[in-house]
Amino acid sequence: MTNSFDSFQKRRLRSSYASVIISIALVLFMIGILGLIVLKSTKVANHFKQEVxxxxxxxxxxxxxxxxxxxxxxxxxxxxxxxxxxxxxxxxxxxxxxxxxxxxxxxxxxxxxxxxxxxxxxxxxxxxxxxxxxxxxxxxxxxxxxxxDKPLVEQLTKNIQKISFWLLIISSFFVVVSVILINSSIRLSIYAKRFNIKTMQMVGATKRFIRKPFIWQSIQLGIVGAFLALVGLAIVIYYIDQNVPALELFKDYLSLTYLAVGILTASFIITWLSTYFATQRFLNLQTNDLYY
Incomplete structure (x- = not known):
């Protein structure tokens, strides 16, 4: 009976980890696509400017x-x-x-x-x-x-400002949504361990000691999700490069480096903060409140 329960718990845990990784990967993939659009739009805008x-x-x-x-x-x-x-x-x-x-x-x-x-x-x-x-x-x-051509320069500047403004709005929206989705996934995974957290706290473990393994584990899951997102982006970039070679996506090493570093950094920061606040919430709850 105990072995069956342990097996069930392990499967549940693996399923929880998988859902967190998939959620992080999908969200970071969408952020990566948006980041690619922002980076390339900047390059295209600079190209037109330099033709003046x-x-x-x-x-x-x-x-x-x-x-x-x-x-x-x-x-x-x-x-x-x-x-x-x-x-x-x-x-x-x-x-x-x-x-x-x-x-x-x-x-x-x-x-x-x-x-x-x-x-x-x-x-x-x-x-x-x-x-x-x-x-x-x-x-x-x-x-x-x-x-x-003074009118051309004025019109070009206005159009670029408009496009930049809307890209900023859309980017901000996606960032907020991504943080909410990743935060929700991590909170659900920690929710399943809320009794373990409270037990460790009751036997004298400090909040920092309790948080540390959860944060490290979430960061690891986030890195795995980030690499999956980068693989997905690499496939999309390869496809676009084959069909629209004029964009020269694979030759733009600087933009691709910024994109990869940005995704890995976002994964680290979001998972760290989400796990910190999620564990902090359960650490501050009374034992009776854990059942609700």
Whole structure:
């Protein structure tokens, strides 16, 4: 009879552990998917920002040597991602191809200027910072004019802010739901051991001593759940990478590292806190209250 009861308890315990692991894995998997979307949306937004061009046009009296020196200094600036020099001859050729006729034959002279197409780092593609750069370059003795698509930058910034806001709202919602679900699973598993907790407390064990094995066990279950979630994410990422190679998911090692570390960290923190408060609740209960 005792052996049958022990076997039943072991099966019940294993079932409880399995449910906790599955719950943690599913929740962390969903968080991982959302994290992937957030990381890739940021990269996509930065890609569009870095495609914005600020054109700097040199005065006619500026020599090639001065232009070369200016370009070398500009390439070292913290806001510069890359730059392309466009001579007035190349600009005229491109303009003629766009028009479908050689406008130089009609004008007789080339009215265009030597210039540089400057691509900024994403952090500097905002209306305020680009305005500051425009004012800075306009004061340079070599620069005749500065041009960029101001309405495009403003619209791009507004759209990115809107998307970021809603992603933040959705992310916060998922985080709250995930914490509640994992907390509920862990509390149910500890609830089954509430009498053991109270017995240990009655024989003189300290709260810290009682909590320690429960917290460690929950962290282990959380890590197992996190690895299962990462396996699921790896499968999804592989599938997306095969069908949408333009996203280059598997080549984005930095984002994938952030994602993996974030999931493992979230698993550790949530399971630790949930177990701490769950055990604390039963430690503070009176013996009679354990039956309700």
């Amino acid at each position: 061009v600020m054109s700097l046009f040199f005065k006619d009296e500026v020599t090639k040597e001065q232009i070369t020196t200016f370009r070398e200094e500009l390439s070292k600036e913290v806001f510069t991602r890359d730059l392309v020099f466009i001579s007035k001859e190349d600009a005229a050729k491109t303009y003629s191809e766009d028009l479908g006729e050689d406008f130089l034959e009609f004008l007789g002279t080339n009215p265009l200027k030597n210039g540089v197409d400057l691509h900024l780092k994403a952090a500097y593609v905002t209306p305020e910072k680009m305005q500051e750069l425009q004012e800075k370059f306009s004061k340079n003795v070599f620069i005749a004019d500065v041009s960029y």
